[in-house]
Amino acid sequence: MSGRKSFPSFSPERFAPTPERPLRAKSRVLEHQTDIQPHRHDWGQLVFSMTGAVRVNTEASTYSVPPSRAVWIPPGLVHAVTAIERCDLRTLYVGPGLLAGEAWQAGRVLEVSPLLRELVLALPAVPDPPPPEDGEDxxxxxxxxxxxxxELRRARPLALGVALPQDARLRRLCEAMLREPGRHAGLDEWAAEAGASPRTLSRLFREQLGTSFAQWRSQLLLAHALTLAARGRPMSHIATELGYASASAFTAMVTRTVGMPPSRFFAEA
Incomplete structure (x- = not known):
C-alpha cells in the first residue's frame, strides 16, 4: 500500500530474557502505517501502546487494540505489528516458563491495568549489554x-481477536477488509472486488473460519469501533467511518452481536 513503511523486528535478540533479567522492556515510536515484519522468538511477548492503536497479526488471528489493551504473544508464534496510527509502542519480553498454563499457550487480548502500565514503564528499556546495577537497583x-x-496473571482477557483464514483468496479479502472495513457493506461488493462469486466466498467463510461473512464482519467492525471509541470519537462518527447510514443502524448491529448497546460494550470492553 502506498505510504506504508516496513521495518524488521528491531533486533529482539538484543533484549532476550535471561535468568538474571527474566523480563525485558523495549520502547519505540511507530509512525502511522508502519509495519514490523513477521518474526518469532523463543520467549513470550506483551505488545501494547501508550498512545495510538496497534494491530497484531498472526497466521490464525488479528488483534486491533487501543492503548488500554495489550496483545499476548506466546513463545514461537510468528507475528507482525502494524501501527494503525502513530503510536508509542511498548514491548515486554517474558522469559520461557514464567507464565505457565494452557491460557498462555495462545494469543489473546488482555486488559492493561494502570498499575501494570506503570510497572512496565518502570522496567529499564535498554538492550544488551545493560548498564551495571548496584544492589539497590x-x-x-x-x-x-x-x-x-x-498483574499479568490477574489481567482480564478480552474476546477481541478476529480469526484469519488459510485460503489465499479469502485471506486477501479479509486483509482488504481489515485495511478499510467500511468500504463495502455486503458480500456481493467484496466478492466483485475479489473476483470470486459470493457463493464461493460464503462457503470459504464457513469452511475456513466456521462462521458466516456477516458474523465475521461484525467482529471486525467491533474491534475497529473499539479503537475509534478509545480516541473519543462520537458514535455518529464511528458509524459513518464503518459504513453505516446512521448511528442507530450501528447501535442495532452492536446490540445484536454482543447483546448490549455500544455505550455499555465500549465501557466494559
Missing amino acids: RARRHGIEQLVLI
Whole structure:
C-alpha cells in the first residue's frame, strides 16, 4: 500500500530474557502505517501502546487494540505489528516458563491495568549489554518484575481477536477488509472486488473460519469501533467511518452481536 513503511523486528535478540533479567522492556515510536515484519522468538511477548492503536497479526488471528489493551504473544508464534496510527509502542519480553498454563499457550487480548502500565514503564528499556546495577537497583528491578507477573496473571482477557483464514483468496479479502472495513457493506461488493462469486466466498467463510461473512464482519467492525471509541470519537462518527447510514443502524448491529448497546460494550470492553 502506498505510504506504508516496513521495518524488521528491531533486533529482539538484543533484549532476550535471561535468568538474571527474566523480563525485558523495549520502547519505540511507530509512525502511522508502519509495519514490523513477521518474526518469532523463543520467549513470550506483551505488545501494547501508550498512545495510538496497534494491530497484531498472526497466521490464525488479528488483534486491533487501543492503548488500554495489550496483545499476548506466546513463545514461537510468528507475528507482525502494524501501527494503525502513530503510536508509542511498548514491548515486554517474558522469559520461557514464567507464565505457565494452557491460557498462555495462545494469543489473546488482555486488559492493561494502570498499575501494570506503570510497572512496565518502570522496567529499564535498554538492550544488551545493560548498564551495571548496584544492589539497590537490582532489588528494585526484581520487585518490579514480580509485580508485573502478578498483574499479568490477574489481567482480564478480552474476546477481541478476529480469526484469519488459510485460503489465499479469502485471506486477501479479509486483509482488504481489515485495511478499510467500511468500504463495502455486503458480500456481493467484496466478492466483485475479489473476483470470486459470493457463493464461493460464503462457503470459504464457513469452511475456513466456521462462521458466516456477516458474523465475521461484525467482529471486525467491533474491534475497529473499539479503537475509534478509545480516541473519543462520537458514535455518529464511528458509524459513518464503518459504513453505516446512521448511528442507530450501528447501535442495532452492536446490540445484536454482543447483546448490549455500544455505550455499555465500549465501557466494559
